[in-house]
Amino acid sequence: MTRLKALPDVPRWAVVAAHAVPLIVLPSGLWRVALTFGAPVARVEDPTLGLAVYQLGLTVVAELLAFLTLGLVRAWGEVFPRRLPFLGGRPVAARGATFAALSGALGLAALTCWFTYVAFAGFAPYSPDNITESTLQKTLFLVCYLPLAAWAPLLAAVAVAYHRRRRPQGIG
Template identity: 30%
Template structure:
């Protein structure tokens, strides 16, 4: 397992490092800076860079390559690199792309226009590039794990983490549901009026997904998270494949943590007003949500593979 993950991480580093060098040499498609469609350049931590930064990307990829192939170094270097690739480089657009995808899939069925939005709008190249960075970070993290199973992730810790992950998003959910109902919870009446064209309905949609995700998180500690319930035709009574829960839960943990870190950066930069706390404060707690969900997910996985 470790050998396969290490090789995959090494291949990723080799290819991405080559891409960084190619950008520095003039290849179009550099995903940050002037070519990024982000209107104000405030989302990405690399928004101020130019294609010449590709040389630094190549150097970073070379370090990743060496780390993936050198097992002794991975314990000290792999995790910081993985954190940078998974949590620092991506931004909140990763979560927005995931949120828009179900709407874009069903919109033609119901005749919804969605303001002319397309998959290209939800997943422009700079956001797809973020997925590539996350992939590289996860491969390197898998390489560093090396098949070891930490005793830290106990069932008790998993249960507590699941409860935290189910409760934290409710503050965000309450504000967005309130706005959809015309209640200015945490914002001014003027702010609320800015979204009367349907924006708050989309916010309520996101909030509902967050609440449902909280309920599903509890499944990581319940029997119905291991055995399909009776009301599911064709699957009732069968064991739930661990990865069926682990992969989506792990990915959601990443994207909500990344989005929360983006809001924290904006808060530190003074982009928000205190009297409009409903528009930003709930999101600042998302890294706690993501960490709790990740903890519950790892605990679930270890419990399942040990049983």
């Protein structure tokens, strides 16, 4: 097995967790792309260009945000890459990065709780029962979206490891 790249002082579990985040976000994105391009993964009443742009945009933004988790275990999470204008070569503020990551984890946890509640209560137009027409479609939907429930705890754990590693010595 190839070694996952990270800084030498990053715990192995944090490296694995950070690399897992983009992979757990990927299935839902692939499901949305398939839906956008007409695959029979769910029922769409009135596909519009706006809906397609929204679905593809959401997929790209979610995957980009998921990839940011890697910055918590890589060198570019400690020093901005030189190619970035104005910031290149400057250190990343550990408190700011930790705050952003933990805020993201909290927001993801809230979204996960809300969408889980809505899906099981069944009163949203986007609950699995309302958008799927067959058992196979519902199963595919759940297989693609259930991994997202792990995004918030993984991000929070990696953010805490980042904070512990980057905090000034002597501060708890």
